[in-house]
Amino acid sequence: MEKQKVVVNGERLKQTIEEFADFGRTENNGVTRLALSNIDIQVRNHFKSSCEELGMTVKWDDMGSMYATLPGLDNSKPPVVIGSHLDSVKKGGRFDGALGVITGLEVVRTLVDNNIKPQVPIVVANITNEEGARFEPSMMASGVMSGRFDKGQMLKSTDTKGVTFEEALKASGYEGEKENRLQDASAFIELHIEQGPVLENESIDIGVVECVVGMCCYEIEVTGDSDHAGTTPMSMRKDALFAANNLINEIRDKMSKLDSDLVYTIGRVDVSPNIHTVIPNKVVFTIEARHKEADTIRQVEDIIQGLTESEGREKCAVTANKLWDRDTVWFNDQLVSTMENSCSSLDYTYKRMPSGAGHDAQFIATYIPAAMIFVPSVNGKSHSEDELTSWEDCEKGVNVVLQTVLELVAK
Numbered sequence: 271m272e273k274q275k276v277v278v279n280g281e282r283l284k285q286t287i288e289e290f291a292d293f294g295r296t297e298n299n300g301v302t303r304l305a306l307s308n309i310d311i312q313v314r315n316h317f318k319s320s321c322e323e324l325g326m327t328v329k330w331d332d333m334g335s336m337y338a339t340l341p342g343l344d345n346s347k348p349p350v351v352i353g354s355h356l357d358s359v360k361k362g363g364r365f366d367g368a369l370g371v372i373t374g375l376e377v378v379r380t381l382v383d384n385n386i387k388p389q390v391p392i393v394v395a396n397i398t399n400e401e402g403a404r405f406e407p408s409m410m411a412s413g414v415m416s417g418r419f420d421k422g423q424m425l426k427s428t429d430t431k432g433v434t435f436e437e438a439l440k441a442s443g444y445e446g447e448k449e450n451r452l453q454d455a456s457a458f459i460e461l462h463i464e465q466g467p468v469l470e471n472e473s474i475d476i477g478v479v480e481c482v483v484g485m486c487c488y489e490i491e492v493t494g495d496s497d498h499a500g501t502t503p504m505s506m507r508k509d510a511l512f513a514a515n516n517l518i519n520e521i522r523d524k525m526s527k528l529d530s531d532l533v534y535t536i537g538r539v540d541v542s543p544n545i546h547t548v549i550p551n552k553v554v555f556t557i558e559a560r561h562k563e564a565d566t567i568r569q570v571e572d573i574i575q576g577l578t579e580s581e582g583r584e585k586c587a588v589t590a591n592k593l594w595d596r597d598t599v600w601f602n603d604q605l606v607s608t609m610e611n612s613c614s615s616l617d618y619t620y621k622r623m624p625s626g627a628g629h630d631a632q633f634i635a636t637y638i639p640a641a642m643i644f645v646p647s648v649n650g651k652s653h654s655e656d657e658l659t660s661w662e663d664c665e666k667g668v669n670v671v672l673q674t675v676l677e678l679v680a681k
């Protein structure tokens with residue numbers, strides 16, 4: 271006889287998601303819960319008491335990230351960690367971040383319900399300030415933990431009212447010890463909404479995230495001459511905007527011939543002097559591109575460099591400055607396979623996919639085996655009050671995490 275599979279309580283999961291969304295719920299059923307705001311402190315207190323009710327011990331570190339530990343049979347072994355973030359953007363959704371923390375809570379509740387004592391401790395983590403909506407940059411605490419960001423610099427980050435992160439952290443009561451940081455774990459699992467349309471479009475239950483894609487971002491500057499829009503013959507102009515228009519068309523044309531998974535965006539265009547009677551003398555625009563293969567990003571960079579070399583730019587000068595880039599972060603292959611097996615054993619459809627957006631897991635992956643699960647976003651919407659994932663899809667995602675944890679703690 272086949273053993274009955276342990277699954278999570280979907281009704282309780284739904285209630286918990288709504289319960290957490292009550293902290294900062296907006297009139298359009300979204301959530302505003304900026305990092306270390308009063309409402310964030312309240313949801314932290316609620317998370318803490320919810321965990322303590324389950325017999326977990328809750329600690330926090332020097333950046334305010336919280337860790338609730340369910341003891342295992344052997345507490346000398348590194349824990350399995352499930353986590354994400356409880357902060358949100360202004361007028362964000364109920365699922366982004368919170369779902370990954372609640373996943374941990376529901377997994378622990380299910381273990382406790384079924385009297386399953388894990389071999390190793392299980393930690394549910396709430397990582398501080400993933401969004402960077404109040405204090406820039408995003409993924410601040412995981413960036414500090416992984417050594418990517420300088421803590422001293424982060425503490426000085428200021429919100430629009432002039433309050434520093436350090437002041438807000440101290441006032442919150444959640445400034446803890448550095449030694450409590452996430453240092454040693456056998457796995458970090460983050461469930462997150464997809465924030466894109468792929469899973470819904472392809473009617474797939476689960477995305478098993480294999481990487482966070484690399485990217486590069488350039489600023490292109492086109493310089494011509496400002497002259498009178500009425501008195502300068504067309505043949506005598508150096509119109510920076512016509513030149514920029516040609517460059518943008520060239521980018522579109524050349525990049526569309528690269529891999530179909532490549533995404534690229536001209537997100538900002540500044541035209542000077544931006545007066546209707548004056549020929550534009552300067553256009554500055556950004557071009558960013560994302561793809562999981564480093565080779566494709568290199569081809570993109572060749573195309574961008576090529577823009578500065580060729581002739582025929584309406585007699586304008588073109589320069590390209592790299593603003594920044596980021597290599598693809600590949601998640602732990604073994605953990606990704608375990609997640610795929612969990613999907614199969616639950617008869618859920620799934621696909622391996624990259625993440626085009628950044629997440630705490632990508633920084634944590636630099637020193638702890640990490641991977642992510644995506645659940646479908648209705649219409650691909652996020653960072654919006656319209657953000658939605660069906661209760662059924664949430665439940666499936668949490669079941670995949672539960673199965674994966676059971677597999678990991680059985681070892």
Ligand SMILES: [Zn+2]
Nearest residue numbers: 366367400462
């Ligand atoms: Zn998020």
